[in-house]
Amino acid sequence: MITAVIVTFNNPAMLRDLLRDLQGQSLVPERIIVVDNSTRPWADRLAATLPGLETVRMAANEGSAGGFHAGLQRALEGRGDAILTLDDDVRMPVDALETLCRGLRDLEASEGCVGAVRAVGPDHPDAGPTPIACFAWRGTLMRAEAVRQAGLPRTEYFLYADDAEYSLRMAARGWRFFWVPGSLIVEARKDDKQRIRVFGREVSCYAEAYRFYYAVRNSVHAYRLHGRRAELRRTLAYAAKMALLLSFVRGSESGRVQAILRGLHDGFRSRLGKRAEYQPAATLAGSTPWLPGA
Numbered sequence: 001m002i003t004a005v006i007v008t009f010n011n012p013a014m015l016r017d018l019l020r021d022l023q024g025q026s027l028v029p030e031r032i033i034v035v036d037n038s039t040r041p042w043a044d045r046l047a048a049t050l051p052g053l054e055t056v057r058m059a060a061n062e063g064s065a066g067g068f069h070a071g072l073q074r075a076l077e078g079r080g081d082a083i084l085t086l087d088d089d090v091r092m093p094v095d096a097l098e099t100l101c102r103g104l105r106d107l108e109a110s111e112g113c114v115g116a117v118r119a120v121g122p123d124h125p126d127a128g129p130t131p132i133a134c135f136a137w138r139g140t141l142m143r144a145e146a147v148r149q150a151g152l153p154r155t156e157y158f159l160y161a162d163d164a165e166y167s168l169r170m171a172a173r174g175w176r177f178f179w180v181p182g183s184l185i186v187e188a189r190k191d192d193k194q195r196i197r198v199f200g201r202e203v204s205c206y207a208e209a210y211r212f213y214y215a216v217r218n219s220v221h222a223y224r225l226h227g228r229r230a231e232l233r234r235t236l237a238y239a240a241k242m243a244l245l246l247s248f249v250r251g252s253e254s255g256r257v258q259a260i261l262r263g264l265h266d267g268f269r270s271r272l273g274k275r276a277e278y279q280p281a282a283t284l285a286g287s288t289p290w291l292p293g294a
Helices: 012-023 042-047 063-075 096-111 144-150 162-171 209-225 229-246 254-268
Strands: 002-008 031-036 054-057 082-087 114-120 130-132 140-143 176-184 193-198 201-206
Touching (some): 002 012, 012 042, 054 063, 063 162, 201 229, 209 254
Antiparallel strands (some): 130 176, 193 201
16 A cells, blocks of 8 residues: 655646646546645635545644654554655656556565665656665655654654655665666756856756755755765855855855855854744745635
């Protein structure tokens, strides 16, 4: 039995498309749980038209960390043996889940203790399954037993690196993770990044300061917590590079530089939780709301 868990925030149009994809899969999940961080109850409105859809309405936006904490907790209340985690901004070809499940079974037979497998994006370079050190929530199928052993995500991370910390915790219990290239899940929204031009070259970076803050802070904390020195060094190098590049860009870039520096400071001091000055905008993602009464 497979349970799908989706965390959403003010993105009803893309959520609708993803739910249609899930219901049209060659292997349909027995349960679909939507955790709604939105400012309005979009998921509840969807549930009125989609029988069997389970919703968890959050009192406030608790980010991916709080959302998947609540979603995995609900999923473990059932008898399922696998949990598929998804963001609300992806699309799934009709065979994506079936291929992912087959990949998990085959890898368990050949590799042993496999805790999770992950679908790939369109530009994935490998033709066959390959091991990965960490997984992201988007398009990952986890064994329920591995989830029970690892516990639930750290809600105090709010956004970013909560999935990396969670997978490192699962790996510490002996579970392994793999890409499954036959399963494709496509990101439909890319507005969290922008391209800036510095010293004659284009660089891709986060568009908002809050993304930098939580990504840097939580990565520093997670890699220190789990003793991952190489990953910590890469995080520090990335933070230094982006702070330097952004300092040469005109406009509102100083807010992002400050967010990087604060993220480093708070990550090393284990100062976690949501910060009032670093909150996502409550605007609706995508096109005009399509739900009745919007």
